[in-house]
Amino acid sequence: MLIKQASEITGVSPDNLRYYERIGLIPEVPRNASGIRDYDDVSLSWIDFVMRFKRGGMPLESIREYVQLALQGEETKPARKAILMESKEMLLEKLAQIQESLDVIDYKLDTYDQKCGPITLEMVEEWKKQRNL
Amino acid sequence: MLIKQASEITGVSPDNLRYYERIGLIPEVPRNASGIRDYDDVSLSWIDFVMRFKRGGMPLESIREYVQLALQGEETKPARKAILMESKEMLLEKLAQIQESLDVIDYKLDTYDQKCGPITLEMVEEWKKQRNL
DNA sequence: ATAAACCCTTGAGTCGACTCCAGGTCAAGA
């Protein structure tokens, strides 16, 4: 399968697919006789795997590290497990922060008619009270 | 309160506080007679407010837009409400994506001893089955 | 056999979000 089709399936631009391969974020894709990339199911599943982490907000460097370890074989399992556990922590943290942002938004939306203006001293007091400061 | 203390309270570096003010992400902070920033509760609550959005992953430009509207008064309420609702959508989307990343990680961790190696064709098949592809 | 629509690599450019620096002001203590 050519890069264009792989791009349509994965939603990643051809330029980006080549870029990700260049920096080792995804393993090298098989080539045909003329050196043109020929994506197969394995290539696609790597992209799918990697993009889930990327969309979760993980830095490409961490994902790259994981992928490179995976390509090196069995003896890198402990290192990979460590990365996964670290990443999980990071994502849980992110989840909590997004939840906090959502809380602020819902608060603003709920009390929209009263509270959407510039912040005033009274609002600050109310704010503090709500957070026990 | 001097910038250093404001920095300690908010966890945002002084350089960054000045930068955020420069780009209009937070409103101008009051100054003392010699032109030195003098943070008060209102300044701090703006920073707190803005940082919640930022930590949620919202682009600074969107936050800036909201803050600038809020500074312009009552007649910008509808626009601000729209931004909040848009942001909420975006954050919910992010939440879902992070949840997906976490699912992948948990899957990998659960079946660690069997599945942590390079991706194989059998794994691709299992993968597809699990996602009904 | 020529054009159109793909593909390739390498390297440069862009953009958001910092981060640092030079050169200068100001306030408090020895």
Place this chain on the structure above:
DNA sequence: TCTTGACCTGGAGTCGACTCAAGGGTTTAT
């Protein structure tokens, strides 16, 4: 008074993650 340390501005530099462009090869349809 002089040093020390924290502050100021404006601008340049950095970094991650793209994104584009130049220059060239290949395959397919007409």
